[in-house]
Amino acid sequence: MAVDIQAVREADHAIVVVPRRRPWRWIGWAITAVVVVSIAVSFLTNPNYRWDVVGGYLFDQRILDGLVTTLKLTVVSMAIAAALGLLLATMRLSRSTLLRGVAGAYVWLFRGTPILVQLILWYNLAILVPSISIGIPFGPTLWSAATNDLITPWTAAILGLALNEAAYLGEIIRSGIIAVDKGQTEAANALGLSRFDAFRRIVLPQALRVIVPPASNEAIGLLKYSSVVSVIALPELLYSGQLIYGRTYETIPVLLVVCIWYLVVVTVLTVLESRLERRLGVGFRATTDGGKRWSRWLTGNR
Incomplete structure (x- = not known):
């Protein structure tokens, strides 16, 4: 059936689109504005916040040192977790029952126990294993060291955070690999590409489009729950704040400083995540001109 293009264009111009009235939307905006203004007034006028003290501690060297420690923990733990997560994902997708079983047991163990418990166990590993040695089974020992010398608060924190995060990243990477169409591998x-080259050059780049958003969220989550390492006396951002208000009793102002720095870093990571997602082409740009696009499709003006 032939379409009269001129008639379609004239009909399109003759249509007058009247927006639907949405009074409840304006009521919602009004309520939101009242709540936001009330919170802002409370923040600005309540003397108990003690913003002068907050400003004094914002760039305190102890707080900044704790922030650097938190960033180091996040970067190192995330790098180790990403490498180990990729290994776990490939093992879970392997044809070998042994490799799949080992990877599945790892994921089951580290996802099934709290990160806080894991950190405490790593920190007190010397109780279970007084010394760590490398040698020939049932033969001479080639190297040995006391566990307390090896498992410092730094080592325990990185082991606890990285090994726990690897279990989650392994499942995220596996889901991204599965999402790639099988025809790409075929x-x-x-x-004539080998399985390794096909994975490295074809499958993994496409899987990144699925992996990046949840993996970025995991990185932001790792930054925040790295604060649990305070239980092993590692002076990251939160523990540095606790040391300060433990002496000065200025609990609320110092905690506000800690929250401000967490918000700053998370905001920066969120912006970087958004740019990376756009670069990888993740998602689709939302449009509100559906009628116009359909009209252009009918008239051939695409």
Whole structure:
């Protein structure tokens, strides 16, 4: 059936679109504005917040040192977790029952126990294993060291955070690999690429589009729950604040400083995540001109 393009254009111009009235939307905006203004007034006028004290501690060297420690913990733990998570994902997708079983047991163990318990166990590993040694089974020992010398608060924190995070990243990476169409691998095999080259050059780059958003959220989550390492006396951001208000009793102002720095870092990470997602082409740009696009499709003006 032929379409009269001129008639369609004239009909399109003759249509007058009247927006639907949404009074409840304006009521919602009004209520939101009242709540926001009330909170802002409370923040500005309540003397108990003690913003002068907050400003004094904002760039305190102890707070900044704790912030650097938190960032180091996050970067190092996330790097180790990403490498180990990729290994776990490939093991879970392996044809070997042994590799799948080992990876599945790892994920089950570290996802099934609280991170706080894991940190305390790593920190007190010397109670279970007084010394760590490397040698030939049932033969001579080649190297040995006391566990207390090896498992410092730093080592325990990195082990606890990285090994726990690897279990989650392994499942995220596995889901991203599964999301890649099987035809991509078949095409790579038809071109004569090895399984490793096909995975490295074809499967993994496409899987990143699925992996990046949840993995970025995991990185932000790791930054925040790295504060649990305060239980092993590692002076990260929160523990540095606790040391300060433990002596000065200025609990609320110092905690506000800690919250401000967490918000700053999380905001920066969120911006970087958004840019990375756009670069990888994740998601689709939302549009509100559906009628116009449909009209342009009918008239051929695409």
